[in-house]
């Protein structure tokens with residue numbers, strides 16, 4: 001591989017979810033150009049504290065605009081509209097630590113699908129996956145055995161995985177993160193730059209020197225609208 005996209009994501013962040021969906025959909029094309037994609041679980045709350053940022057919904061104007069942006073993103077990324085869960089704000093520490101364990105011990109596909117489900121259960125099904133029993137239910141739905149689930153949940157409370165999530169979060173901060181999804185991208189020339197958000201892929205493809213047509217407007221006569 002000649003380039004790499006390191007994606008720093010938290011299941012609490014709907015935009016991380018959209019970005020993960022989009023990168024997975026484009027992975028085959030990216031790999032055909034020698035670009036590898038890797039997802040790293042982080043704790044967005046820690047990124048906010050470490051960078052001095054605040055969640056966008058804490059500023060009334062951003063919260064109001066966010067509703068429009070969120071609906072547009074769902075439409076663009078082809079997912080049902082999300083709704084703010086009843087248990088908002090969501091605590092993602094335990095699920096994120098579980099993901100680090102799963103990433104280390106299971107195939108990539110299982111890890112990434114589990115990440116996507118965490119967001120889907122919270123934002124589409126209103127299920128509080130920070131609760132161990134709900135987390136266990138979600139893991140079961142991904143065919144983790146009872147024994148696996150016990151190990152994953154125990155790991156999430158262990159010093160090793162507490163430290164691992166802190167380290168991933170610190171790494172993102174060191175790479176300039178102030179929100180999620182945060183990306184660190186290396187191009188074929190070995191240059192590296194950060195990108196923020198699920199709406200910056202056109203810039204990322206430009207940086208990587210990839211051919212793309214996603215955001216080109218098609219002339220009316222040629223469009224099948």
Ligand SMILES: N[C@@H](CCC(=O)N[C@@H](CS)C(=O)NCC(=O)O)C(=O)O
Nearest residue numbers: 013014015056178179180197198199
């Ligand atoms: N425009 C970005 C927004 C991403 C975003 O708002 N991420 C939230 C977490 S879900 C965040 O960390 N925001 C920090 C900020 O906007 O300063 C996108 O479309 O992806």
